[in-house]
Amino acid sequence: MDAAADGLVSRAARELSPSVDRLIADVERSLRRQVPELWEDPDIARMSSENIAEHISAALFGLERGIDPSRIEPPAAEMERARRLARHGTPISAMLRAQRLAQAIVLDRLFDVLPRLTSDVEQISAVARELIATATGYVDRTAEAGVMAFQEERDRRLQWRLSMVNETSMRVGATLDISRTAQELADLGTEHFADCVTVDLLDSVLRGHDALGEGPFVLRRLAQRSVGGAQQSVAPAQPSVEDECPEWTIAPQQLHTYPDGTPAARALASGQPSRHRLDGTGRPSGSAPHPDPGRAFDGHRIHSTLVVPLRARGTTLGVAQFFRHRGSDLFDDEDLLLAQEIAARAAVAVDNARRYTHARATALTLQRSLLPRRLPEQSAVEVAWRYLPAGAQVGVGGDWYDVIPLSGARVALVVGDVVGHGIHAAATMGRLRTAVRTLADIDLPPDELLTHLDDVVIRLAAEASSDPAGYSSTITDTGASAVTDTVASGVADMGGASAVTDTAAPAAPDVEAVDPVDLSSDPDAEAEGDIGATCLYAVYDPVSRRCTFARAGHVLPAVMTPDGAVDILDLPPGPPLGLGGLPFEAAEFELPEGSLIALYTDGLIEAHDHDVEAGLTLLRKALTQSAPSLEATCDTVLKALLPARPDDDVALLVARTHALGARQVVTWDLDADPIAVSEARARVSRQLSTWGLEDLDFTTELVVSELVTNAIRYGRPPIRLRLIHDRALICEVSDASGTTPHLRRARLLDEGGRGLLLVAQLAERWGTRHARHGKTVWAELNESAGFPALAAV
Numbered sequence: 181m182d183a184a185a186d187g188l189v190s191r192a193a194r195e196l197s198p199s200v201d202r203l204i205a206d207v208e209r210s211l212r213r214q215v216p217e218l219w220e221d222p223d224i225a226r227m228s229s230e231n232i233a234e235h236i237s238a239a240l241f242g243l244e245r246g247i248d249p250s251r252i253e254p255p256a257a258e259m260e261r262a263r264r265l266a267r268h269g270t271p272i273s274a275m276l277r278a279q280r281l282a283q284a285i286v287l288d289r290l291f292d293v294l295p296r297l298t299s300d301v302e303q304i305s306a307v308a309r310e311l312i313a314t315a316t317g318y319v320d321r322t323a324e325a326g327v328m329a330f331q332e333e334r335d336r337r338l339q340w341r342l343s344m345v346n347e348t349s350m351r352v353g354a355t356l357d358i359s360r361t362a363q364e365l366a367d368l369g370t371e372h373f374a375d376c377v378t379v380d381l382l383d384s385v386l387r388g389h390d391a392l393g394e395g396p397f398v399l400r401r402l403a404q405r406s407v408g409g410a411q412q413s414v415a416p417a418q419p420s421v422e423d424e425c426p427e428w429t430i431a432p433q434q435l436h437t438y439p440d441g442t443p444a445a446r447a448l449a450s451g452q453p454s455r456h457r458l459d460g461t462g463r464p465s466g467s468a469p470h471p472d473p474g475r476a477f478d479g480h481r482i483h484s485t486l487v488v489p490l491r492a493r494g495t496t497l498g499v500a501q502f503f504r505h506r507g508s509d510l511f512d513d514e515d516l517l518l519a520q521e522i523a524a525r526a527a528v529a530v531d532n533a534r535r536y537t538h539a540r541a542t543a544l545t546l547q548r549s550l551l552p553r554r555l556p557e558q559s560a561v562e563v564a565w566r567y568l569p570a571g572a573q574v575g576v577g578g579d580w581y582d583v584i585p586l587s588g589a590r591v592a593l594v595v596g597d598v599v600g601h602g603i604h605a606a607a608t609m610g611r612l613r614t615a616v617r618t619l620a621d622i623d624l625p626p627d628e629l630l631t632h633l634d635d636v637v638i639r640l641a642a643e644a645s646s647d648p649a650g651y652s653s654t655i656t657d658t659g660a661s662a663v664t665d666t667v668a669s670g671v672a673d674m675g676g677a678s679a680v681t682d683t684a685a686p687a688a689p690d691v692e693a694v695d696p697v698d699l700s701s702d703p704d705a706e707a708e709g710d711i712g713a714t715c716l717y718a719v720y721d722p723v724s725r726r727c728t729f730a731r732a733g734h735v736l737p738a739v740m741t742p743d744g745a746v747d748i749l750d751l752p753p754g755p756p757l758g759l760g761g762l763p764f765e766a767a768e769f770e771l772p773e774g775s776l777i778a779l780y781t782d783g784l785i786e787a788h789d790h791d792v793e794a795g796l797t798l799l800r801k802a803l804t805q806s807a808p809s810l811e812a813t814c815d816t817v818l819k820a821l822l823p824a825r826p827d828d829d830v831a832l833l834v835a836r837t838h839a840l841g842a843r844q845v846v847t848w849d850l851d852a853d854p855i856a857v858s859e860a861r862a863r864v865s866r867q868l869s870t871w872g873l874e875d876l877d878f879t880t881e882l883v884v885s886e887l888v889t890n891a892i893r894y895g896r897p898p899i900r901l902r903l904i905h906d907r908a909l910i911c912e913v914s915d916a917s918g919t920t921p922h923l924r925r926a927r928l929l930d931e932g933g934r935g936l937l938l939v940a941q942l943a944e945r946w947g948t949r950h951a952r953h954g955k956t957v958w959a960e961l962n963e964s965a966g967f968p969a970l971a972a973v
Contacts, residue, residue, distance in 0.1 A: 186246055188294065188297060188298060188303065188307050189243050189246075189307055189310070189311065190243060190244050190245070190246055191297050192243070192290050192293045192294055192297060192307075193240045193241075193243035193244035193290070194244050195293045195296070195297065196240060196289055196290060196293055197240055197244060200236060200237065200240060203236060203285075203286065203289055204232055204233045204236055206285060207232050207236065207281075207282045207285050207286070208228075208229055208232055210281060210285055211228070211232070211278050211281060211282065214277075214281055215274050215277055215278045215281065217270060217271065217274045218270065218274055218275075218278060221268060221270075221457075221510055221512075222510075223264075223268070223509060223510065224264075224265065224268055224270055227261050227264060227265075228278070230257070230261075231255070231257075231258070231261055232282060234255035234257070234258075235254065235255065235258075235279075235282065235322070236282070236286060238252060238253070238254065238255055239252065239286065239315070239318060243314075252318055254318075254321070254322045254325070258322060258325065258326060259325060259326070259329040260329075261326075262275065262325075262326040262327075262329040262330045262333070263329050263330065263332075263333040264509075265330060266329075266330045266331075266333035266334045266337060267333060267337065267509060267512075268509060268510070268512050269512030269513050269514045269515070270512075272326075272327060272330045272331075275323075275326060275330070276323055276327075279319050279322065279323055280319065283315050283316070283319050286315070287311060287312060287315055290311055291308055291311075294307060294308065337514070341514070341518050341521075344368075344372060344373065344518060344522065345518075345521050345522065345525070347368065347372075348365075348368060348521075348522045348525045348526065349525055351364055351367075351368055352364045352365050352368060352522075352525060352526045352529050353525070353526065353528070353529020353530075353532065353533070355533070356532065356533045356536045356537070357533060358381070358386070358402065358530060358533045358534055358537060359402050359403070359433075361526065361529050361530050361533050362379040362381065362402035362403040362526075362530065363379075363402070363403040363405070364526075365377070365379055365403065365500060365522070365523075365526040366378070366379050366403040366404060366405040367405055368522070369405075369500075369502055369522070370405045370406060370407050373502060373515075373518070373519070373522070374407075374486075374502035374503055374504055375406065375407045375503055375504050375505045376404075376405070376406045376407070376482070376502070376503035376504075376505070377403070377404065377405050377406075377500065377501070377502055377503070378401065378403070378404045378430075378500070378501045379401075379402050379403040379404070379490075379498065379499075379500050380399035380400065380401055380402065380436075380444075380498050380499050380500075381399060381400055381402050381490070381497055381498035381530065382397055382398070382399055382400075382448075382496070382497060382498050383398045383399060383400050383435060384398070385495070385496075385497050385498065385534065386400060386534070388534075388538045390495045396437040396438065396439070396440060396445065397437060397438070397445070397448050397449075398435055398436075398437055399435070399436060399437065399438070399498060399499070400433060400434070400435055400436075401430045401431065401432055401433065401434050401436065402432065402433070402498075403432070404430075404432065443456055443485070443487040444487055444499050444501065446487075447487045447488065447489040447499050448489060448496060448498075448499055450489075451489050451491055451496055452489070453486065453487060453488040453489065453516055453519065453520050453523075454486075454487050454516075455484075455485075455486055455487075455511050455512075455513070455515075455516045456484070456485045456486075456487070457483065457484055457510060458482055458483050458484065458485065482503050482504070482505050483504060483505060483510060484503070484504045484510040484511045485501060485502065485503050485504075485511070486501065486502040486511050486515065486516055486519045487499060487500075487501050488500050488501075488502070488516075488519045488520055488523040489523070490523055490526065490527040490530060491524070491527055492524075492527040492528045492530065492531035493528075493531060495531070497527055497530055497531060497534070498530075500519075500523050500526070502519055539603065542603060543602060543603040543606050544569060544606075546603060546606045546607060546610070547569075547577075547578075547606035547609065547610075549610075550580070550606065550609060550610030550613060551567060551580055551581070551613075552581075552582060552583070555583040556583065556584075556585050557907065558583070558585045558589070558591050558907070559589060559722065559838060559840070559906050559907060560589055560590060560591040560720050560721075560722040560837070560838060561583075561591055561593070561720060561722075561777070561835040561836060561837055561838060562810060562835065562836045562838065563583055563593075563810065563833065563834065563835045563836075564809070564810035564811045564813065564814050564833075564834050565581055565814070565831070565832060565833045565834070566814045566815075566818060566830070566831075566832045567579065567581070567829070567830070567831050567832075568783075568818065568822070568826060568829060568830045569829050570601070570783065570826050570827065570828050570829040570830075577597070577598070577600075577601045577605055577606075577783070577828060577829035578596075578597060578598025578599070578600065578601070578605035578606055578608055578609035578713070578829075579595075579596070579597050579598075579609070579781045579783065579829045579830065579831035580594075580595070580596050580597075580598075580609045580610075580612070580613050580831060581594060581595045581596075581779070581831045581832075581833040582594040582613060582616065582617065583833070583835075584616075584617060584620045586620065586623060586719065586949075587623060587910070587912075587945075587947055587949055587956075587958045587960075588721065588723070588904065588910060588912060588949075588956070588958060589721075589722055589723065589840060589904050589906045589910060590719055590720060590721045590722070591719070591720055591722075592620050592717065592718065592719050593717075593718045593719075593720065593777065593779055593833060593835055594613075594616055594620075594715065594716070594717055594718075594779075594833075595715070595716050595734070595779040595780060595781060595831055595833050596609070596612060596613070596616070596713055596714060596715040596716070596734070596781075596831075597713060597714045597715075597734070597781040597782060597783075597831070598612065598711075598712075598713045599711070599712040599713060599756075601829075608640065608711055608713070609713075611636075611640060612633065612636065612637070612713055612715075612757075615632075615633055615636045616629070616633060616715070616717070619632050619633065621947075622947075622949075623947065623948075623949030623950070625719075625728070625730075625766060626717045626718065626719055626728050626729065626730035626764075626766045627730045627763075627764040627765055627766040629717055629730070630715060630717060630730050630731075630732045630754065630757070630764040631763070631764055633715060633732070633757055634732065634755075634757050634758065634759070634760060634764075635760070636757075637711060637712065637713055637757040637758040638758055638760050640711050641711040641712075641758055644711055711758055712756050712757060712758040712759075713732075713756065713757040713758065714731075714732055714733040714734040714735075714756050714757065714781075714782075715731070715732045715733075715734055715757060716729065716730075716731045716732075716734040716735075716737060716779055717729070717730050717731075718730075718737070718777070718779065720771075720777075720835070720837060722837070722838055722839050722840045723839075723840050723845050723904065724770075725770055725771055725772070725773060725837065725839050726768055726769065726770050726771070727768070727769050727770075727771050727777070727837070728766050728767070728768045728769075729749065729751050729766065729767050729768075729769070730751070730752075730754065730764050730765065730766040730767075731751050731752075731753075731754050731764075732754045732755065732756055732757045732764060733754060733755055733756030733757070734754075734781075734782075735780065735781070735782050735785065735792075736748050736749055736750070736751055737749050737751075737777060737778060737779050737780075738777075738778040738780075738796075738799055738800070738803060739769070739771065739775055739776065739777055739778070740775065740776040740778070740803045740804065741771070741772055741775050742772055742773075742774040742775065744804055746799075746800040746803050746804055748796055748800075749767070749769065750767075751767050752764075752765035752766070752767055771837050772837075773837060773838060773839040774836060774837065774838075775836070775837045776803065776810075776813070776834065776835070776836050776837075777834070777835045777836075777837065778799070778803060778817070778832070778833075778834050779832075779833045779834075779835075780799075780830070780831065780832045780833070781828075781829070781830055781831045781832075782828065783826060783827065783828030783829055783830040783831075784799070784817070784818075784821055784822070784830045784832060785798075785799060785821065786827070786828070787821075787822075787823060787826075787827055788827055789823070795821060798820050798821050799817065799820075799821060801820065802816050802817045802819075802820040802821065803817065810834050810835075810836060813834055814832055814834055817832060817834075818830070818832065840904065840906065843905075844904065844905045844906065845902065845903070845904050845905070846867050846902070846903050847900060847901070847902045847903075848860065848863055848900070848901045848902075849898060849899070849900055850888060850891075850892075850899045850900065850901055851897075851899075852892050852896075852897040852899055853892065854889070854892060856888065856892065856899075857885055857888050857889055857892070860884055860885070860888045860901055861881045861884060861885055863901075864877075864880055864881060864884050864901075864903065864911075865877055865881060867903055868880060868909075871905050873905070873909060875963060876909055876961055876962075876963070879942050879961060880909060880911060880961055882938065882942060883911055883938075883939050883942055883943060883959050883961065884901065884911055884913070886935040886936070886938055886939050887901075887911065887913040887939065887957050887959065888901060888913055889935065890913075890921060890935055890936070890957070891913050891914075891915040891957070894917065894919060894921070895915030895916065895917040895919070895954075895955075896915055896916040896917045896954075897915065897916060898915070898916060899913065899914070899915045900912075900913070900914045900915075901913055902914070908944060908960040908961060908962045909960070909961045909962065910958060910959070910960050910961075911958065911959050911960075911961065912956050912957070912958040913956070913957050913958075914951075914954060914955065914956040914957075915954055915955065916953060916954040917954060917955065918950065918954065918955055919955070920948050920950075920955065921936055921948060921957060939959055942959075942961070943959035943960055943961055944960045944961060944962050945959070945960045946958060946959040946960070
């Protein structure tokens with residue numbers, strides 16, 4: 181361009197400079213009409229206005245002073261504005277279109293000035309061509325730099341978004357605890373993404389129901405956090421500072437609802453996320469009032485919100501809300517997409533935790549229903565017990581304990597442990613406990629009882645192997661309440677449903693989030709057909725003060741004598757239940773009165789930080805510590821041996837022995853002669869007078885007469901009669917025959933067959949137990965025994 185042309189351009193720019201503000205306004209009005217996306221967001225609109233003014237001013241300044249076009253620099257803030265456009269999610273095409281439109285308007289104004297400065301048409305044409313080339317070059321250079329800055333910011337934001345999604349996968353759902361998972365989502369959101377986050381879950385979902393139901397939806401606030409402070413555990417008395425969220429009015433764990441028409445209510449009903457810009461009243465533009473009853477909005481702070489439903493596996497679990505206040509950019513569509521991705525992963529983690537919690541609660545309900553609610557009254561031992569579930573990572577186990585009254589004032593003490601964890605182990609435990617009680621009712625010796633129990637386990641394993649799907653689906657398809665109902669009806673003979681006193685399981689340790697859709701696939705459950713168990717069965721006789729033990733692969737019991745000496749009893753080894761083909765042996769020990777017997781499962785003495793021997797040493801020390809009661813002894817043992825998070829569930833049964841002395845037991849040897857029957861009645865009558873039980877005199881004489889007569893007629897000598905004065909009066913007649921008497925109903929003309937029927941009507945309980953040589957027929961009588969029952973005879 182020659183000097184004349186340069187001068188003409190400079191004069192044209194100088195001519196236009198006084199009206200530059202009007203030019204800028206005209207350009208802005210035109211862009212507002214033709215590129216409206218640049219004016220939707222207040223921050224972008226303000227930035228666009230500044231951008232127009234600075235570009236026009238810079239261009240006119242360069243033209244007026246004759247600066248070489250290639251050296252006219254765009255505004256210094258141009259690159260940062262391009263990056264802000266990328267951060268806001270504004271398309272780059274809008275920026276490029278705005279630059280071209282602004283270029284056209286400025287050129288038109290310059291072209292309008294040129295005819296007033298010269299009448300030379302050729303010069304005007306030449307200058308116009310040069311102005312077009314100059315403006316195009318300036319816009320191209322500016323656009324190229326802007327596009328590069330925009331793309332760099334987009335790439336950076338994409339990498340950040342991917343890192344956020346990855347961090348979400350790493351941090352959210354690190355445990356199987358619902359509240360902690362929700363708080364992890366709130367923490368992550370406020371650290372990188374939002375200024376305030378709230379997480380609400382449907383109360384029905386937390387209770388195990390998947391159906392959403394009809395609104396209004398009742399939610400529970402599980403987590404809330406702001407950038408200026410820590411987790412909000414209570415509602416503060418005053419609004420937070422300017423850089424924090426407004427006052428919280430919903431406390432964690434508080435139930436609340438969202439009014440119909442609010443963004444949160446719509447998100448729950450439709451399952452669709454939404455983005456809102458709050459107006460001056462603190463409400464989303466165009467929405468119903470009070471979008472969050474948990475926030476007292478201040479329109480000068482909160483300006484943007486994202487409402488994202490938490491959905492997993494087709495079920496709406498709740499809603500997460502993200503807020504930004506003054507000083508932060510408004511949320512854009514990319515932010516909404518990122519929030520959806522974060523919320524989706526968090527929802528899966530919450531659903532995993534919810535399903536795991538429900539499955540664990542079902543297993544615990546089943547297990548506790550199968551454990552004794554209260555132990556029966558008896559005089560042989562004083563007992564205390566504890567059951568502790570393992571940490572949540574391990575799952576519910578199959579440990580159990582029991583105290584079973586036996587005939588002759590004896591008592592059976594049982595502790596067992598089913599192999600594996602999960603609902604299958606709990607169900608197997610209940611079946612084995614029922615089997616033990618059934619076998620104990622027929623007074624089998626400990627070693628024979630374990631032999632029969634071994635057969636039961638083998639049959640259970642065979643059933644599980646032949647029909648694992650049917651077994652698992654029955655358990656899987658029933659909820660906690662259904663399991664409880666089934667158990668309650670199935671264990672009526674075991675004392676009813678249980679309400680075990682135990683120590684609460686600690687918070688769930690860190691594990692990978694899994695998808696426990698089907699309990700049959702629970703990794704803690706035993707493999708198909710792989711059922712095994714250990715058991716320790718002991719029978720204590722307070723008359724002889726002897727205790728007989730037999731074990732099936734179980735840990736050894738501990739006994740502390742009254743002098744404070746603690747011994748780990750050396751019992752014959754027995755195979756775990758379920759192997760079959762191997763014998764069980766019993767060992768008998770005489771215990772001084774006041775001895776303490778400790779039965780337990782391996783979870784008490786085994787841990788990752790010490791071996792069994794170290795655990796036994798700790799157990800000995802704990803038992804020797806002085807304690808005012810057996811309950812305190814249990815607490816002392818658990819405190820000394822168990823870590824904060826037990827590796828396995830633990831059953832502990834502690835019993836202090838009592839003895840029935842000579843004043844409570846009397847024994848007579850009888851001749852195998854019918855005359856001995858009258859002698860037995862006379863002796864019994866005198867003894868009852870000594871004990872002050874004259875009211876039972878006639879009834880007891882009838883029972884003794886029938887039992888002794890049967891022993892003389894059908895048994896073999898020696899014959900022995902024993903009376904035990906305990907909580908009830910126990911009559912026992914022993915002989916050397918192994919024949920078991922059977923109750924039958926005599927026909928009208930039969931001369932015999934009514935003896936045992938008479939005994940059954942008069943006695944509270946009666947039965948037969950076998951020894952190595954011979955048998956004993958026994959009957960328990962109390963003050964309720966009498967003649968009204970004879971009507972049935």
